[in-house]
Amino acid sequence: MNFLRSAWQIKDPALWLALVRIVIGYEWLKGGWEKVADPEFAAKMGGTLAFFAKDNPNGWYVDFLNAMALPNSTLFAALVAYGELWVGISLILGLFGTVGAFFGLLMNINFFLAASHLSPSTYGINLIMALVQVILILGGASKAFGLDQLLYDRLPRLFPWWLERAPEPAGR
Numbered sequence: 493m494n495f496l497r498s499a500w501q502i503k504d505p506a507l508w509l510a511l512v513r514i515v516i517g518y519e520w521l522k523g524g525w526e527k528v529a530d531p532e533f534a535a536k537m538g539g540t541l542a543f544f545a546k547d548n549p550n551g552w553y554v555d556f557l558n559a560m561a562l563p564n565s566t567l568f569a570a571l572v573a574y575g576e577l578w579v580g581i582s583l584i585l586g587l588f589g590t591v592g593a594f595f596g597l598l599m600n601i602n603f604f605l606a607a608s609h610l611s612p613s614t615y616g617i618n619l620i621m622a623l624v625q626v627i628l629i630l631g632g633a634s635k636a637f638g639l640d641q642l643l644y645d646r647l648p649r650l651f652p653w654w655l656e657r658a659p660e661p662a663g664r
Contacts, residue, residue, distance in 0.1 A: 506636030521580025586638015
């Protein structure tokens with residue numbers, strides 16, 4: 493109980509940003525693992541994509557689904573399943589977390605365009621996850637309590653600007 497009481501006293505926003513990063517990462521990891529472990533996922537992807545295209549109000553996105561995604565549904569199934577898995581691992585570990593959050597954002601935008609017309613919950617969850625990933629990217633979430641910071645500390649010249657040391661919290 494002392495932990496819970498003292499946790500609310502922590503003023504370092506990096507800790508809370510890292511917690512959000514890990515929770516979003518877990519959601520991606522769980523979703524990706526379910527797809528990778530499902531032997532029928534790839535076979536069902538064509539039907540799923542056709543369902544998303546039917547009655548979709550985004551005409552240009554329907555054209556993309558019909559011209560690109562449906563003819564290559566097995567490839568898209570692998571990209572989605574392993575992409576979700578990779579984004580989850582990336583965010584949980586804070587390893588190339590900015591890149592992971594960016595690709596998670598791209599997937600959520602695609603999921604939004606494909607399926608937001610089907611239900612308010614699909615609409616909402618993809619918007620929320622997209623916004624959270626923008627915050628993770630702009631807030632440098634993988635720099636705090638993640639492997640990116642550890643790698644940058646050891647090999648600073650090998651990493652681009654987005655892996656620079658996280659700023660110290662205000663008031664220290």
